[in-house]
Amino acid sequence: MSSEKKLIVPHALFPSRPGAAGEKKLVVAHAPYWHDGSKISTKNYHIMLAALPAVLMGISQYGAPAVGVIALSMACAMIWELVWNLLLRRPHSIGDGSAAATGLLLGMLMPATAPWWVVALGTFIAIVVGKQIFGGIGFNPLNPPLLALAMLVISFKGIFDFDEALRHYDLGFAMSYPLGQVKYFGTAAIDKFSVGGLLMGQQAGAVGSTFGLGLIIGGLYLIIRGYIRWEIPLSFLVGVFVTALIFNLSDPAKYAGPFFHLFAGYTLIAAFFLAPEDSSSPANFIPMLIFGALAGLMTVLIRNIGAYVDGVPFSILLMNLANPLLDKIRPKAIGKVVENA
């Protein structure tokens, strides 16, 4: 018995056992002993930082109500996450910044006039239905802010009718929702929108999704710092561009041109902040390209011939569902033995 015990405790070899007086306790762990220093919280803070230009533009345009929507959305998202953690007695996860980033993005997708209960409900859908019931961060099959947006758009059409919602604002440019205009009145109705104007945020829309230039700058920052993968935004934008171009060539009076579709509605925020969300998008190279391109294609299809004014939430959610299947397209591991059937 004693000899067996000696074998199990390797310290028995040494006269000075760990814990004995004078012996220093060392920390053991498995290799590797280096880490590149990345953290989930850092990543989420950078995403929020990159979103700031677009958010600040929205706030400067719509004033206090925009601040209210963004602040309430972030706060509610974090509170829902905390409440869920407390209810399920799970470790508190609001420190990772994921709930705050989700709240910020959802706020950016809403009109400045959204009532408080829509914001509270939306963040509940995003955090609890979209993320936590699947197991929390990393397990959400769908993009949480987009899931919330899609459910809100279907449920409360009037609130997300930007022409109607923002009718009391006069910001010195054509105060109408470009995608609505082109859908119901054809391309003649969108002559008042110039590409430059759209880029500078001169369109009615959600708080943080109209300032195209700001979104592009933020997106490029995230790509350069490696917080999002470039393949998805690029292929998404290419998908939108090519599909819109084909439609435009087929009937220029009915379908708007590709640049219009790139800079109107939710396209840019989707390309840089929503489609590349980690958990709901593929990780391999070719699947990422397919994911982005098909999401772009679906977006324009829904916009041009579908029932909804903007196809972004539905197209990306649909591709989110295809993600596990897409990610099966992967390179053969080196050394893998393929058994021929």
Added chain:
Amino acid sequence: MIKRSFLGFVTPKLKHNIVPGPVQELPVPSKVTLLLKEPQNGGNASSLKAGDTVRTGQRLFASPDSAEYVISSVTGTISDVAPYMDSYGRKYAAVTIETGGQDDWEDEFNKEPSLDTALKFFEYAPGNPSFRPFADPEKTIRTIVINGMDQDLLITANQYVVQNEAADIKEGVKALEKITGADRIVITVPENLVQQANTTGAELKTLSTTYPDSLPHMIMKNMLGQVVSAGDTPEDTGVVFINAEAASAIGAAFETGRLRVTKIVTVVGKDGNTTNIRTRIGTPLRDILQACNVSINERDRLILGGPMRGTATYSEDLAIGPDTDGIVVQDEANSSQVTDYPCINCGECVRICPVKIPVNMLVRFLEARLYEDAASMYDMECCIECGLCSYACISRIPIFQYIKLGKYELSLTETAEAANE
């Protein structure tokens, strides 16, 4: 520690240290501890007892018919023979020898280069070469690769040997040809050591200094154009890897008639400064750290090997073995910590993996302990154990540990199944 670069979209490149520092000779330690593998046939009738006197270069074995032995690195008296188990559960007898007086060389080593000599005297040589694949009738070894590049970052022990002991390696190459009859002997070195390596007479291949290009599987693929199948070792493909230090030790043994009992070790202090030392195999870590002026505090990390693939150990009383190329000391503040956060599917591991394993999927199966599915569907057995996935993981999942555990558990089941058949 090398941090993520500002331009995060570039896959980080971890570079080896390529300028081996001078070697500091350590005095003969007052005691050495040698780990003798427990014989597989269970013959535990130990012929080693406390009080026995041993000579430098003497073979020590548990029983005369056992294939396992160690070579005493000092002259002195055995003070203790105790059981020892390593972190993988392998059992050893730890033989502690108190040094006494001058080196008295055992001269049972004969200078006849044959496989029998190699099996009998070189299995415990510095660099830990193995000649058993040559004796295995199921394996046909055609190629020997002398790896002049170190297999972990920061470490320059093997590079030092190529730089300064090319003549010994040349003798080693000749001896290896005679011992093994291999058709092809290749030496792989970084570009700055090409000149020295050219004089060794082996076929020269230049390695990049990017980690993990110096690992055997990567050398097989990039330099020899042979891919090792999942779960196989290079030996199964007909290639044996030998460290430059081992080749040099073999050469020197035939040249001088004495077995080499010293090991070159790269010591990496807390500030990242490296020192190369030469000391007897079996020297306690405490002696080495003292000689290098590295002090250890509570909760520090003491790593045998390098920062990517080494093994953290729990006591300064442990000793270096013939395979210990480096000792890394990490301050508590600089130690990377793992978390139990889930994978967020960011794909960093997929992009950094040198053998294109879908690590994002693999880790999900490993966390759920589905080792067989992990091996059959997500290529666990293709892993070459470089540790880059854990290095880059934003959730700080101990992926490398999961993979090692998965392989270990799977090998246990396979052994059990084989035993039941």
